[in-house]
Amino acid sequence: MRSPKTFPFSLILALIIFFPMITFQHPEPIIPVLGFHGIIDSKNNMLRSPQGEMDYPKQDIEKLLEYFITHNYWFLTTQDLYDFFLNKSRKIPTKHRNQKPIMISFDDGYKTIHTSFFPILSKLQKKYGKKVKVVLFINPGTLATSKSIASTHLGCRELREGLRKGFYDIQSHGLNHEDLTKLSRYQLVNELLQSRSQLRKCTHDLDPDDKVAAHFAYPYGAYNKQVKNYTSKYYLSSYLYNDEIVNYGCLKNNYEIPRLMVNRQKSTKQLIEIVEKVDWKKNKEKC
Numbered sequence: 001m002r003s004p005k006t007f008p009f010s011l012i013l014a015l016i017i018f019f020p021m022i023t024f025q026h027p028e029p030i031i032p033v034l035g036f037h038g039i040i041d042s043k044n045n046m047l048r049s050p051q052g053e054m055d056y057p058k059q060d061i062e063k064l065l066e067y068f069i070t071h072n073y074w075f076l077t078t079q080d081l082y083d084f085f086l087n088k089s090r091k092i093p094t095k096h097r098n099q100k101p102i103m104i105s106f107d108d109g110y111k112t113i114h115t116s117f118f119p120i121l122s123k124l125q126k127k128y129g130k131k132v133k134v135v136l137f138i139n140p141g142t143l144a145t146s147k148s149i150a151s152t153h154l155g156c157r158e159l160r161e162g163l164r165k166g167f168y169d170i171q172s173h174g175l176n177h178e179d180l181t182k183l184s185r186y187q188l189v190n191e192l193l194q195s196r197s198q199l200r201k202c203t204h205d206l207d208p209d210d211k212v213a214a215h216f217a218y219p220y221g222a223y224n225k226q227v228k229n230y231t232s233k234y235y236l237s238s239y240l241y242n243d244e245i246v247n248y249g250c251l252k253n254n255y256e257i258p259r260l261m262v263n264r265q266k267s268t269k270q271l272i273e274i275v276e277k278v279d280w281k282k283n284k285e286k287c
C-alpha cells in the first residue's frame, strides 16, 4: 500500500519549486494613456469651446479621476513612463509597486484646461491628499499672449502656474500643430526644435532638469519614417493618437506610444471599463 505521506510530500516539493515562479513572474505592463482635448462645463452651454465633440464634460472627468484616485492608480508623467517602463533605467519605487499605472494627457493646450480642469485638480488634492499629474501636449505657436485676451488657448502664465504646483507635465505637440508628414525637412526640424525651445523658454527657471518638452505627441497622430527619425533626434519618446493600448513588453519603438482617443461619446463608465479590463498583473499575452 502507498504510504499516505508520499503524495503530500511530493506536492509540497512541487509547490516549493513552482510557487516562486508563479508569484514572482513579472508580466509586462499594459498602460492605458488617455488622450483628451478641451474640457467643458456641461451645466453651462455658454462655456462650450469651439472644438465640439472633442471636449469632455468637467463633471465627468472629475468623477473619472476620483475613481482612479480611490482605486489605487498611479498617474504617470511622460518621464515616469520612459524611465520605469520603456527604458527601465529606474526601479519602480515600493510605494508604486501595487498601483495600476495610467497616464492622462491633453492635446492642443485649450484654455479650458486651466479655467475648468485646473480647479478640479486642486480640489481633489485637498479632498484626498493626492496630486493628480496630467500631461499637456502643447503647441507654443498657439499660446495666448498678453495681447490675445480672447484666445481659446492657454498662455505661458497658466502653464507656469500648473507646473509650479506640480499638476502639469508640459510636453511638445509641435510649434504650430502642422501635419509633420507634409513638411519639408527644414520645416519639420523647425517645428520640432522651435516647439522645444519656446516651451523651455517659458518654463526655464521652474525646470532645471529640462523635463519640459523632452517628449512629443505627433499632431493629428500623423507620422512616417522621416518624422520619426527627426523626432528621435530631439525627443526621448513620442505618442500616437490611435485608440489603442499596448503591452509594453511588445513595444519595440519609443516613438510609437499608443493612446486612447477620448471624446464626449465615451462615458466615464465606458472609460473605466476599458481601463479596468487591463489587468497587467494577470497579463499572459505573448509578443
Ligand SMILES: [Zn+2]
Pocket: 107, 108, 173, 177, 219, 220
Ligand atoms: Zn493636436
